[in-house]
Amino acid sequence: MYKLNGRILIMTSVQAEKEAVLRGWHDPRVDVVLAGVGPVAAAINTMKALNANTYDLVINAGIAGGFANRAEIGSLVIANEIVCADLGAESPDGFLSLDELGFGSSTRVGVDESIVLAISSALSEAGLIAQTAPILTLSKVTGTAESTEELMEREPKAAAEAMEGYGVALAAQEYNLPVLEIRAISNTVGPRDREGWRIKDALISLESASKVLMEVL
Numbered sequence: 001m002y003k004l005n006g007r008i009l010i011m012t013s014v015q016a017e018k019e020a021v022l023r024g025w026h027d028p029r030v031d032v033v034l035a036g037v038g039p040v041a042a043a044i045n046t047m048k049a050l051n052a053n054t055y056d057l058v059i060n061a062g063i064a065g066g067f068a069n070r071a072e073i074g075s076l077v078i079a080n081e082i083v084c085a086d087l088g089a090e091s092p093d094g095f096l097s098l099d100e101l102g103f104g105s106s107t108r109v110g111v112d113e114s115i116v117l118a119i120s121s122a123l124s125e126a127g128l129i130a131q132t133a134p135i136l137t138l139s140k141v142t143g144t145a146e147s148t149e150e151l152m153e154r155e156p157k158a159a160a161e162a163m164e165g166y167g168v169a170l171a172a173q174e175y176n177l178p179v180l181e182i183r184a185i186s187n188t189v190g191p192r193d194r195e196g197w198r199i200k201d202a203l204i205s206l207e208s209a210s211k212v213l214m215e216v217l
């Protein structure tokens with residue numbers, strides 16, 4: 001069984017996500033801090049939080065879009081890799097990541113496999129629908145069939161996309177801290193349909209997951 005010894009920083013993008021986490025996770029070892037929306041705000045605000053206090057683990061938690069037939073609405077995805085999916089260059093032959101362009105900055109951040117395994121097993125044992133898979137970070141919500149298809153082809157293992165994970169992960173890396181990204185699926189990635197977002201359902205899943213995380217970590 002995995003048990004963390006120390007303090008945990010949880011970054012959520014908005015207040016509703018913060019409240020969902022705090023409804024599930026009552027723990028003096030935990031601070032839940034707002035990251036803002038997007039990877040840049042998330043990196044800046046995570047750095048500020050890490051500057052102000054000492055932590056042993058950083059978690060980015062929130063809602064996300066799930067790719068069709070990979071992650072259903074209301075289910076949970078725990079990142080086994082945090083991938084920056086739009087940092088690079090378009091070309092007639094497809095997207096070129098920063099790594100492929102030779103800038104030497106990795107756009108993929110790894111996670112501690114033992115923590116991820118412990119969490120996903122505990123979530124499944126608690127009866128929640130959970131999987132581990134890469135989670136993509138993008139600066140904008142994918143909103144057309146073409147860009148969805150391109151992304152799914154380019155990242156065949158990715159189950160979800162959100163907008164903060166990579167920013168939070170880079171800040172955690174600066175402090176040599178392990179990082180996790182946990183997302184509850186609110187919508188299916190595809191042509192923009194804001195009415196179809198099931199935010200309430202996703203926030204309930206996030207609350208349930210937080211209860212389990214409190215027991216595991």
Ligand SMILES: O=C(O)c1cccc(C(=O)CC[C@H]2O[C@@H](n3cnc4c(=O)[nH]cnc43)[C@H](O)[C@@H]2O)c1
Pocket residue numbers: 013014016017036037038062063064065066140141142161162163164186187188189199
């Ligand atoms: O309107 C509300 O009540 C509300 C409650 C909680 C969260 C929100 C947000 O709009 C959060 C934005 C946040 O969600 C992530 N997200 C969700 N779906 C996607 C997606 O399909 N593609 C990319 N990001 C997505 C993202 O991390 C945003 O920061 C509203």
